[in-house]
Amino acid sequence: MFQLLEALKEDNIEIDLQYLNPSDPTSLQQLMTYVAGLYRKVDLLVNHSENSPAIPADASPMYDTLGTLSQVLGSNTVGPYLLIQAVIPLMRQNGFGRIINVTDTASTNHTETECISYAISKAGINIMTKIIADWFQQNTARGHTKDANIKINAVNPGFVRTRPYHTTLPENFPEKFGMEWKSPEEAAGDIMFLANPDPNFANGKLFYEKKQIPW
Numbered sequence: 001m002f003q004l005l006e007a008l009k010e011d012n013i014e015i016d017l018q019y020l021n022p023s024d025p026t027s028l029q030q031l032m033t034y035v036a037g038l039y040r041k042v043d044l045l046v047n048h049s050e051n052s053p054a055i056p057a058d059a060s061p062m063y064d065t066l067g068t069l070s071q072v073l074g075s076n077t078v079g080p081y082l083l084i085q086a087v088i089p090l091m092r093q094n095g096f097g098r099i100i101n102v103t104d105t106a107s108t109n110h111t112e113t114e115c116i117s118y119a120i121s122k123a124g125i126n127i128m129t130k131i132i133a134d135w136f137q138q139n140t141a142r143g144h145t146k147d148a149n150i151k152i153n154a155v156n157p158g159f160v161r162t163r164p165y166h167t168t169l170p171e172n173f174p175e176k177f178g179m180e181w182k183s184p185e186e187a188a189g190d191i192m193f194l195a196n197p198d199p200n201f202a203n204g205k206l207f208y209e210k211k212q213i214p215w
Contacts, residue, residue, distance in 0.1 A: 022049065022079035032086045041094045042087040044195050047125075048102035051075035052118050064117045076121035081128055084152075091150050099152040100194045101129045103206070105177055107156070108215065126206065126215060129154040133204025151203045153194045157187035158208065 009015070018034065021027040035042060051072050084099060091097025107122035132152050139147040159174040160182050174180055193210045205212050
């Protein structure tokens, strides 16, 4: 993280790094008060939380405990939902916003993982993306013009060579799904593709490698 910040500073990119626990209402309220007071808008939310519990390779789908379910869903689904709730008022106030929900292969391909809590948490990201996008479209049809250029989509970045992820899976694992390992830079490009400011850009869709794919 600190290496990244230094690299951005060298490119004269200003970073305002703030602490947030999205599952803590007090932490979330403090951050939004800070953002609203200083910047008065939120143009883009890249909404990603990754809590993937380690489970034995031969574990059954019944392995998850109530504690694991609560922790993973709270982090991966509830936290991102609360963030969306928090930023939408500022996006509507300014008549513009892009929400990019980062999902996972496990949300649509249920053979990837036997960790039920993780698969459910990412499927929840997909469902909330569709429901909220439909809500924006319905509001626009009712004459709420400031909702017309707020878009929410989901993106599956695929298998990314990050240390926690890449080091725990076999090198050939992505081949099971017709995929390959990606660099973090490639995954970031796929994610930021959805920040497109075009008012006619997609809404309520799922993307992989800059292409729309079925839910």
